[in-house]
Amino acid sequence: MEHGGLARADLLPVFGSRSVVSSVLNGKRDLSKTRIRGLAKFFNLSPAAFF
Numbered sequence: 001m002e003h004g005g006l007a008r009a010d011l012l013p014v015f016g017s018r019s020v021v022s023s024v025l026n027g028k029r030d031l032s033k034t035r036i037r038g039l040a041k042f043f044n045l046s047p048a049a050f051f
Contacts, residue, residue, distance in 0.1 A: 007022050008025065013038075014038040015035065015038075016041055036050045
């Protein structure tokens with residue numbers, strides 16, 4: 001995210017709330033399959049990149 005100039009707020013469309021974004025980025029919550037698909041689409045990557 002730093003390299004791409006993204007902020008946590010940029011991930012709100014994928015995660016739906018600031019608290020979920022924070023929990024995931026701080027390692028307190030695991031990624032679900034749905035969120036992995038959303039991140040893959042957002043970053044234009046294969047979902048395999050998140051495993």
